[in-house]
Amino acid sequence: MARFAAGKAPFLRIADQPKQGTAVIMRDFMIGMLPVILFAWYKNGIQVYMDGNIGLLEMFYPLVFVVLGGVFSTLLETIFFLVTDPNAKTMKSLKQKLGTSFAAIPGLILALMLPLYTPIWVLLFGCFFASIVAKMLFGGFGNNLFNPALLGYLAVGFTMSGVINAAGGLFNQSELLIDAYAGATPLGLLARLKVLDYDLLVKPYGSLWNFFLGTIPGALGETSALALLLAYIWLSVRKVIRWYTPVIYIGTVFVVSWGLGIASGEAGLWFPMYSILSGGLFFGAVLMATEPVTTPKNPFGKVLFMLFLGVLTVLFRFIGNFPEGVGTAIIAMNIFTLPLDKFAAVVRAEGYRKAAFWKSVAIGAFILAIAVYAIFKGATMYAAFAAGGLF
């Protein structure tokens, strides 16, 4: 049954109430990101310093890097407003515009998605893409089609990965000393070996507990499921995000990965756990797939969106060329946000009439088809490599 506000006009928007506006949401979002930022600093700076593998000045780099991401995005948006907006020529008007624009967020998120040794100029390049190209050129906050941070990340990934590797890549100085890592992230190792084997994929990094804590190699902010879980709880409690969206996304990846594992002859629960705790799934699910502008607003639309994200992530991750699939899946689904939202709005307003029912069935069948394809295609690839005697 559809739910609508009853009563007589005028209605007051919650966002216009004191302590309820976008500034508060931004503050809550920043607080939610704190565990992720602090863990990124701890793992890549403080811990490495305590190991005796870097100096004091190097210890602060991860924190400075993330903060600079936010500052760059804010400054770039400021310049954009100053150049293009005749109403933003004073500090007061600028402050007002930046306050409702979430200016720092794209840069902060982008910095957390990048490897530790990303040069600062590459970060600035990414922030430019995120804040100016993906956000401001579309009309600013609320009008962007794609997740800004993600578009910045893809721009950097497609054009600057060689530069980042040449500058040092993603392994911190303690991780570089661990031979068992063999120079690869967990998903990188799977892409290389094509074998579903706990001893090969998990043991080099310790156990799944290490995956949960985040003490495995990866981009600055994406490794710790624990930190992201804290962010998720905070953001859900503060109603900045809907609690069920990350759950559906991660749950779908879990189920489809498990299916892929079973079809490949590896029925252990470790594989779906490995799948959800590797790469940027938690990061994407909590901080990007919940982005209010580029994802559907209606609950049913959100559910469909997350189901699609889940199956596409498994498809891109295990069948595609690149080890990670979260970013590609979210960007791909950003395109379908509007049609999904429209469809969900119709369902919400009119209930499950005959047409909406069959459309829902068709969408569900499409999601299922992708999942089945991912499972069986993936199973063929991994089983074939294992049986073919890789060694």
Next chain:
Amino acid sequence: MKTFFQTNRLILIVSFLLVLLFAAGGAYSNYMTDRITFHQYNDLFPTATAFHPYTPETIADEETFVAAYHAMNRQTMIGVVYVVFAQGKMGNLTLAYGVDTASDKVVGVKVVSQNETPEYYSRLSTAFFQQFGNYSFDQLNMTISTVAGATLSSGAFQLGLVAARAQYALDFDFEIPSAVVLINSLTYNLDLATIVAKPILANITDLLTGETIDVSLSATFDLVAVETAGKAAPSAAVLAELKSTAQRDYIAFSKTVATGYDALTRTLIVKTRGYAAAGILATIVFNETFDSVDSGSFVSVETYDQSHDYDMAFGAAPGIENHLYGLYAADQAVSAVAGATYTSNGMIALFGYLDQILAGNGGN
């Protein structure tokens, strides 16, 4: 101009701030990247305070050369680091060799990156890496002890060593030693009376004196005796090179060798290398005319029963050894058993050795 600054004051301030942060941040990230080099090679030269990259005037091999660094202790160069590619099993390994320029010795090797299979790569033990400490470039054959089960991975370190020395020779006018001995032939000694004391015979040319002589060698290619009458033993340099060349080119001779012989019972004890370092001890009894074997028994600590690829058809050690000997004794073709390749090859080498002894006595 004044009006321009007044009109655009805010945008200029913000732009300046952006440029300032960009420059400071850029310097910071450059510093971080420089420090990676320092951390990476610091344990090769613990007293170094910096590593300065340099481009050699001539590069010995463009395909293997990656980078070169001067290891500096303040203003003094104390060594050089060569980073080279070397082919392993799963592609190139990137290896860094530290060389002490005062002594022309390698001080150590460091793996910069590798894509080897973790299960096999992990077999490269600390002892394997320790052999590079104090390794002199001043020897003809740059041999190292490779690791069973990770032969290609460990062999890459030898390839890298040769590449590093070639570059070092160009950069520091280092003279790569030239050959002082030529091995004309190297064979097993099949005379049962001396087979244990002198297991290997070689005909060599001493390039320092120009003489060609016969020598007998131990299983480790050390000189046992000069077999050519009236000739003195070659110099130490010749013997050292003879040993290292034989280890490189004739290593199979050291892996299958007689360790005991009892003429009364016609029993020959042969040690042949399978997978385990202990080797397989074979007790072979010849017939009275020494043209055939009467029996063979084996003491083995091979671990093929732990191999995933072995179906346990012949049980644990010495099941496969007995099976292969049965085939050999019955004059049937002997081929490697899946999952026990090293053991099988060790046995096949043993049968080849026995065949030579039997053939010398008219056997088939």
